[in-house]
Amino acid sequence: MSGAEITYTGYVIAAYAVAFVLGAGLTLWTVLAARRAHIELARVEVDSLRFARRHSAAGGEPS
C-alpha cells in the first residue's frame, strides 16, 4: 500500500468517525429526552393525584 493510500484511508476513517459521533449523539439526545419526558409526566401525574386526594379529603376545592 502506498503512502498516498494510507493518508486517504485516514480521511475515510475521520469522515466515518465524525458521522458516527454526530449520529450517535443525536440518537442519545433523542432517547434521553424521551426518558426525561416520561419521568416528568409520571411526576406531574403523581402531584395532581396527591393534590386531588389532599383536597377531596379536606372537603374539596372551592368552585
Add this chain to the structure above:
Amino acid sequence: MAMTGFANPAVFMKWSGRLLPWLSGLALIALAGALWLALRAPPDYQQGETVRIMYVHVPAAWLAMFMYAIMSASALGTLVWRHPLADVSQRAAAPIGMVFTLICLITGSIWGRPMWGVWWVWDARLTSVLVLFLMYCGILALWRAMEDPLRAARAVAILTLVGFINVPIIKFSVDWWNTLHQPASVLRMDGPALHPDILWPLLAMAGALSLVAVALHMAGMRTEILQRRVRARRIVLLDRMSRLNSGSVGASL
C-alpha cells in the same frame, strides 16, 4: 380510519408506540448491511478510497434537504390547517435535519481536502448548504427565544417557509453557476451516471439512513407530545392551586 384520524395526537402515540421498536430495529439492521456494502465496495479509479466518504456525504445531503421539506410541509400544516401534529412534526424534524446538514458539511470538507486540495471553497453548492445549516440553527434558536408556544409555532413556520427557497437553490446551484462541486450524478433526468458497484452501496446507505431519520423523527414527535402533556397538566395543577389559594384568602376575609 381516515388519515385525519391517524393524525390525532392520541392515536399517533398509540400506533407509533407499537411501530417504533420495529422501525428502530429495521433501521439498525439496514445500517449495518449498508455499512458492510460501503466498506466492501471497490475503490474508485480516480478518487481511490475517498469514494467511501460519498456513501455518508451524499445521503446526509439528501436527508438534510428532505428533513427541511418535511419541516416546510409541517409549517404549511401549522399555518393553514393549524393541525396539532404539524408543529410537533416540525419541531422534531429540525434537530435531525441540522445534524444531517452538519454531517454533510464536515464529511464533504474531509473529502475536499485530498481531492480538491482545500477544506472549503465559497462555491454556490457549499455556500447554500451552509445557509441551510444556519437556517436550522436560526429556527431552533427562535423556538427557544419565544415563550408563547403558539406564537413561536407561527413565527417558526413563517421562517421555515421563507427559508424553503434555499432548497431548490441547493439542488440546482451546480447547474446555474460554475461550481467546483460536481453536478448531480444520481438524481438526473437521463439516469444515474455511477457504476453499479458504487451506486448500490450509495442507495443502500441512503435507504438505511432514511429509516434512521424516520425512526428519530417518530421518537422526537412522541417526546414532544409528552412534553406538551406535561406542560398542560402543570398549568391545570397550578390553576387549581391558585384557585384554592384565592378561595382560602376570600374565606379568611
